[in-house]
Each structure stands twice: as structure tokens, then as C-alpha cells.
Amino acid sequence: MKKEILVTGAAGFVGRRLTRALGREGYRPRLLVRSERRFKELNPGVRGSVVEADLLEARSLNIAFEGVGVAYYLVHSMRGRAVGRSGDFAGKDRKAAENFVRAAGEQGVERIVYLGGLGEYGDRLSEHLASRQEVAKVLSSGKPTLTELRAANIIGAGGAPFEMLRYLVERLPVMVAPRWIDTRCQPIDIYDTVGYLAGCLQESRTAGARFDIGGAEIVTYRQMLRLYAAVRGLRRFIFSVPVLTPRLASLWVALVTPVSSGLASPLIEGLKNEVVCKENRIRELIPIPLTPIVASLRQALRETEAGSRIYTEDAFRKGSPH
Ligand SMILES: NC(=O)c1ccc[n+]([C@@H]2O[C@H](COP(=O)([O-])OP(=O)(O)OC[C@H]3O[C@@H](n4cnc5c(N)ncnc54)[C@H](OP(=O)(O)O)[C@@H]3O)[C@@H](O)[C@H]2O)c1
Secondary structure, three states, X not given: OOOEEEEEOOOOHHHHHHHHHHHHOOOOOEEEEOOHHHHHHHOXXXXXEEEEOOOOOHHHOHHHHOOEEEEEEXXXXXXXXXXXXXXXXXXXXXXXXXXXXXXXXXXXXXXXXXXXXXXXXXXXXXXXXXXXXXXXXXXXXXXXXXXXXXXXXXXXXXXXXXXXXXXXXXXXXEEEEEHHHHOEEOOEEHHHHHHHHHHHHHOHXXXXXXXXXXXXXOEEHHHHHHHHHHXXXXXXXXXXXXXXXXXXXXXXXXXXXXXXXXXXXXXXXXXXXXXXXXOOOHHHHOOOOOOOHHHHHHHHHHHHHHOOOOOOOHHHXXXXXX
């Protein structure tokens, strides 16, 4: 009997696009979401069966995994967290991954495909990036083989990195930024990311292996801001100051952008870590043409202007329904 594909985090920024891409390739994935009603509102006509479950509630998971061969893991817990509250996103993400890998093992899932984060252990990683790596470790500890794709910032409408960039540049003619603005990163287009995720299904050599995924260009965050400004024809002045704590910077970003300070805070703390691919083996196994940053920014802007609820920041602005 043909095994099912499960997409966990199907309601998220990456998950929604992966679900659509798999649908276009003829798959009918099973979609794990926490609120079916909310998911269907945002994704009318999506192909695939929906199952409601919460990874933090182990008992809700067995049905989701029945008959599944490959399970995608596109989940993190930062959205519902608010600055000032001791929201333990790393603890929740550890627990969610433990429940996931246990249930997957018990139900005979063969493979997990996880989209994690770039960054090296021992590099004084931010809590967010360290947590992404911890999740990979937990997911690799079970019976299914793990494919881990590690990405830096993903460029796409509705994704936190693009929305932070968009609102900062659109709203601030003069910007005062932390000194980490000169850290290097290797952004990747959302559709290239989805291409790699979907490509793993066809390429058996990706099973049981870890890959860095990134676009063709390595830039600093300052250059990203400038590229966005150039695409939009805006004149912007950026100053960096030595003292701007992550907490202050995240409160300030929350004021200027629709991204909650709870999500902005760990992302901003992560700016101090260089996130650049250390190897490019994935390009040989899944040879997709990589989208230049400027083209990704233009596409994200087009989708934003199209105003589709699927692409706007709505989905993450409201945060978790729980
Ligand atoms: N966006 C980027 O730039 C980026 C960069 C590198 C890596 N990644 C990785 O890509 C993956 C997906 O991120 P994203 O940007 O798509 O995030 P997102 O839009 O915030 O989506 C996260 C998803 O996780 C789900 N989720 C959270 N807690 C859950 C739980 N307890 N049970 C079930 N589902 C739960 C959320 O469900 P609800 O809809 O119910 O809240 C949401 O659909 C993550 O692993 C992330 O680390 C993203």
C-alpha cells in the first residue's frame, strides 16, 4: 500500500507553500494543523486531508501518523511568545519534537524531513538557533531516518524575516541598528526552499543526511536593507550603534513592524551569529536554479501587493490561536 506524506506545520509560512507544491506534483499530503477551521479559512481549496493535533499533546498524535511513510517537520513555538513573559519556546520545541519522534517511531514512519536553522554549535549560538539544533538532535534520536535541511533567513511574503525587512525599510527613512547589522547571512528564496523540501521525496540519497541550503549570494543584513530599499526606489540612511540590546531592538521592531516582539526578540538575538552555508552538496542532489535575492524580494512584494490572505502577514501577526 502506498504510504502517506504528513506535513506538520502545514498552516505556517513554509508549510502552506510546501503543501501547495506537493499538490501540484500530484501528492495528496495529510496536513497536521492545530486549528482546522483557521487553516481552511486561510487555505480554501487546498489539496490534502486535514488532521487536527497538537505536538505538545502526545495522545493527539497517533492518528496523524497512521500509514505515514514520510513526515515533514515545519514547526516552531516562537509565535505565541511575548516579551516579558517567560515563554519557554526552547522547552516547548524540545517537547514537541520528542512527542513527534516517539509517535512517528511507534507508527512505523520511515523518514522525517526537518527544516532547521544554520549556525554552528560552539559559536555562542542564540537561544533560537541553538533550539533549532536541539530539535534536530531530538528528531534524529528515534527510529525514522532524519533529513535535516538547514536554512538562514527565508525570503517570502508573510515570512518573519521579509516582513521585518519590509516594514523597517518602508517606515524608517533613518534607521538606528545594532552593530550585528554587519553580520553575514545567506538568504534563500521561499520557493527554492520548498523545491529542496519537495525534492527530498525523489532523491533517496538525502535520507539520513544533513544539508545546508542557501541562495547564491552571501550578504550582510545591512546590504539586505539596502537591496530592499533599492528595489522599492527608497532612499534610506542606516547607522549602527554599539549598544542596542536584543530586548530593546525587539521592542523597537515590534513598534515599527507587525511582527510581535515575542518573535522578533529571538530572531534579532540570532543576528549576532553568522548564518552561511558550510557546504553545498544539496545543489548536486537537487539541482534547482537559485533565485537571486533581488528577484526574491520582487516576488515577495508582488505577492504582498496581490493582497492574498495566504501571503500576507495576517497568519503570523495574530500569533497562535492557543
Ligand atoms: N521562516 C524562516 O525564515 C525560516 C528560516 C529557517 C528555518 N525555518 C524553519 O522552518 C520551519 C517552519 O517555519 P515557518 O517560518 O513556516 O514558521 P511559522 O509560519 O511560524 O509556522 C510554524 C508552524 O508551527 C506550528 N506549530 C507550532 N507549535 C505547534 C504545536 N505544538 N503543534 C502543532 N503545530 C505547531 C504552527 O501552527 P499554528 O498555525 O497552529 O500556530 C505553525 O503552522 C521551522 O522549523 C523553522 O525553524 C524558517
